[in-house]
Amino acid sequence: MTVIRLARRPDVWTVLKWVVAIAVAVIAIFPLWWMVNVVFSLPGEPVSINPRLWPTSVAAGIDKIAMIFAETEYFRAYVVSLIYSILTIFGVLAVSSLAAFEFSLFDFPGKKITIAIVMLSLMVPTAVTIIPTYLLTSELGWLNTMQGLVVPGIASAFGLFMLMQFMRAIPRDMIEAARLDGAGHFEIYWHIALPLSRNAMVTLAILTFMRTWGNYMWPLIVGTRPEMYTVGQVVGLFNAPLSHQTVDVVMTANLLAAVPPLLFFLIFQRKIVEGIAMSGTKG
Amino acid sequence: MSFLEISSATKSYGRHKVLEDVNLTIERGEFVVFVGPSGCGKSTLLRMITGLETITSGTISIEGAVMNDVDPAKRGTAMVFQSYALYPHMTVFENISFGLRMARKPKEYIASQVAQGAGILQLEKLLERRPGQLSGGQKQRVAIGRAIVRDPRVFLFDEPLSNLDAELRVQMRAELMDLHRRLGTTMIYVTHDQVEAMTLADKMVVMNGGRVQQAGRPLTLYDDPDNRFVAGFVGSPKMNFLPARVVGSDMGRILLEGIGGSARLSLPFAGELAVGTSVEIGLRPEHVSLRPLLPTESSEALVGEGKVAYVEDLGAESHVHLTLTDGTAVCLRAARGEASPGTTVRFFASPERALLFDAGGLRLRNRSARTK
16 A cells, blocks of 8 residues: 555656646747737736736637738738748658658669758758848749749758658668569659658648748748738738837737647647657658 | 579679679479578579669579569569568558559459459458558468569569468468469579478579579488588588598598597598598488497498487487587487486497588589489
């Protein structure tokens, strides 16, 4: 009996671990909660002398959302962001998986050095490459176009790295069996490598979505015309010092921008964790 | 012209030679087993036949057509891998039919081929399952099924049974023999297990160090090996090798001394062997006995003495391991309870059963007294 009681009593470390975990969770969640709180309250209420930590008026929130959709180009920005994200996802998946297929399952001259160069690019900060990329995009006449937004983001060194780790775990025997079965190079990719990497592809798609949806800098410099504004830029306009918007309206714009990635994460969080864990070990 | 001919085939990776001067002929319908220790090049040779490895020099031809540059899928070979290499995301039906689908065969043809293959291998009830839901033996059958539906000229098996447990291995071995009998197709099988090779093969090819050591019927290799490696590799327990020295030759016989320390033996031998040459006598464990031989069996038996190191009792028989005075180990088959560890015993062997090897391990054949 004593043994059972001892085992049930949490030790100091367990308690500490929980305290730290809860503290981190509160710090992470509080800003989001505050945003919701500000949006779904009467203007000024959450920041009054006697602040509230919970929403007081759903109707007020809905009014603000309706107002933003009615009076700004927020909906158009949503569509632009969505197309931008989806095209980037498909582009990244196609390019990364094709490249990873070659790099991880076949040998060819110059393979090592090519991988090294691609991996090196992971370490170069975006700020360094953004001007050359901009100049190139501009040369191509792609400013203020969808391809200008999408194409530079398609070559993802991270995606290549992740899928490569994953595809390396595909047994060579399986590829050879497919070859003997008469499958051509592309058929092996399409029928064997791609389906076997499904989990990693899903993870990469989600991570790409999060990154693209939240990308502020690139759309800002490539899409300068209002009709090419993404959600990120529109939120930026609301946040600008001279926008003369009240806090609750700015928060509403922020909340609308945060909803898609939040939903995505809530739906796919298990897949994301699984995929990242798998890309490090084996398939 | 043989069905499959390998002539002067070599394989090297850079400077490292994996296979050297392999010459081999295989007849239609033969069950050929490549056997040898790990790294001897047997799997590489198999992969060269199927086209998964290039041939550095020499040729491999099937039915007279040189295959060196023919695409693996077009050689008419089908391979069963050690790891089964089933596609985990496809059902058994999809796995088996994959090759036919890649060849864009009509749906009815695919269905009938798969049904036929599944019938042969009793896979009918498993067609909708995925490999993850199958046992080892079932996976193996699916892998064979995938090969069968392509109707190949040659089946290639790369250690297909090594992932199975002992009981299942024996069962699958019988199934493979039965399959070979029913299909009558040429089969080439790679294994490192000489028992598997002995039981399956019409022709056994013993390989070592990238070279074919000997090829022939299993019992021919057992009784009449070309060299010390083949003699030692084929048979379990292994052949005993006793060092000896030639001290004289006379009238078609040679006299050996210093066998296992002090024993002497006179052997019928027609050939040149200088006095003082070091040789080795090879004796199979079943040809060494703890009982004196009958006078009719041998007039001048090899008689030696050794200490029983340990005894392996297998029920029907025992393997007695002796250590001779010069440290040579000898294993012999004996009846249960014939020897006990720690005791010193005498052993007997007939000179007619002894094989001679020179210092380089090559067999010294006695042309006059032995028939092949």
